[in-house]
Amino acid sequence: MSIIEAIFLVVLQPIFWLGFLLVAGIHFKRVKSERSHYHVAINRDFYEGRHYLKNGILFSVIGSAILIAIGVVFPLYWVLIYEATAFLVILLELVWDVSLFFLLVTCLLPISIQAIRTLAPQLLSTQIDKIVPRDFNSASFMLLCTLFFLFRWLMIRRFSPEFLVPQVRQGKRGRKLVSYTWKEFSVVPLIVLVPGSFSQELVPFWPLITFNGKHYAFLVLPLVLSGFVRIWRSSIRTGAANESLQAFRLFSFCLCGFIVTVFLPQTAAVFFAVLVLLVILRFIQRYAKMKKKGKWYVETYDGVRVIAIQPNTPAAKMNLEPGDIILECNGKTIANENEFYMALKLVPTFCSLKVKTYEGELKLTESAVFTDSPHELGLILFH
Known part of the structure; x- marks a missing residue:
């Protein structure tokens, strides 16, 4: 696939530009809110949009190069389901940080199917084979999780206090309290391989490769990505450093899980279950520490x-x-x-x-x- 074809696949994605429009809406809403509460815009720079484009394009190049170089293949129907539900997830990102939850849920389905096939194959009908083929290696999804946490870690490393959004509320003792949130959101168009030559039947010029007698088409998987930091009872630098460290640890764990599952596909369910447990424990531990130590940003x-x-x-x-x-x-x-x-x-x-x-x-x-x-x-x- 040529560079021009790759750029065409990325630029053509409507979901990428939908995300950019929503980021523009987030920017105008933030500036309007700051002017309403503080009589001035704290930061009028459209850094949300600039970072959205930079992260989306840079991470797309890195992630697509890794996926294609390794030869990772994703099931066609799973990619189509992912793309369809990604539109809803982007809309939810306006209110909540759901990118990680969405990734884990969408990866849970194929990994669970492969695990059930190993333990109790009689429980699944042959129709499931259309979504996740029997010869499919779940290591692909561990690599997708690896890229997600790698990109989140790189995103958080660019954190700066000037991007914090203060939220003031009234405390119980009459004094005002302030907490801070930082969130950057992007859609990373990852170019992935799917088995079959269906794409050229629909679009003759669509890129296609053949390897060992099998045809593989290129599709774009829109990886919904967000970096999120919430600070209310810790120093700003400490809060950002902790979030960065957690993202790097999860990236390291997923990378190890991917390497192992390449050679031992049956271990994918175990690594994924541990990953979900680590994510849950991270949220519980974070809020427990916040309540035990530190003081509020109080008037x-x-x-x-x-x-x-x-x-x-x-x-x-x-x-x-x-x-x-x-x-x-x-x-x-x-x-x-x-x-x-x-x-x-x-x-x-x-x-x-x-x-x-x-x-x-x-x-x-x-x-x-x-x-x-x-x-x-x-x-x-x-x-």
Whole structure:
């Protein structure tokens, strides 16, 4: 298959562009919400769309090259079922992070069928053979899980605090609380091989290869991918690092599972069951740790809490992060937002801050301010 044909297969996918339109909708909704709650857009950059395209195209090239080079084959009917249900999953991504759940559910069907064939073949009818042929190796699905966690790990490694979306709510004791979410979503069009020459019967110029007397057609499998971080009782850097580590561990486990199942196909069900268990335990362990340790990002009476930082502003140059508490401004101790703005006006073109981080460390930072408006500093505070 030529490079031009490969690009044609990817660009032709309507589901890829549907995902891009939904990402554009997410961006406009976020900016509108920020202007409504904070009277300013925290980050007006359309980074969601830029990252969607970069991740989708880059991961498509990497994943497709791996799948074709290894010669991994997927059942035709399973690919068609996956593509049909992927449209619904993309719509659900607007509300929930369901990409991992969708991947596990869709891989569970063929792996379970192969396991039942090994243990109790009399329980399955011959009609099942159309969905998952008897000679099919379940290692293909372990490789698909491997690519998913590899891409999620690479996606989370690009995390930056400037992409966090703050969510403020009222606490039980009258003070405001803020939590943070970061989510990037993409559709990765993976070019995969399926047995048969049906494609050329429908579209004569569709790419087709022949190996050992068998025909294989190229189809595009839209891998729904998301990176998700939610922070509410841990430092931002720690929260992102933990999510990255978990994704890398799951990638490593799936990679080992794929290598083993290539030679021992009957072990696929065991590795997949352990993978599902690890995912469930990860969610339980994460929330258990959150409730046992750490403190909320809460409105404070000892200084002012920074909710967010606008990119490319003096505040961003001062290496301030969401969750920092400003204790002093231009040499003046402050206890609330009004005192902070009054201290800023003492030196309109310069700002020096004493800050306490989420971990409780003290730091001094300073920067020039180009106008005498406090909002030009680039800080988003509790109001």
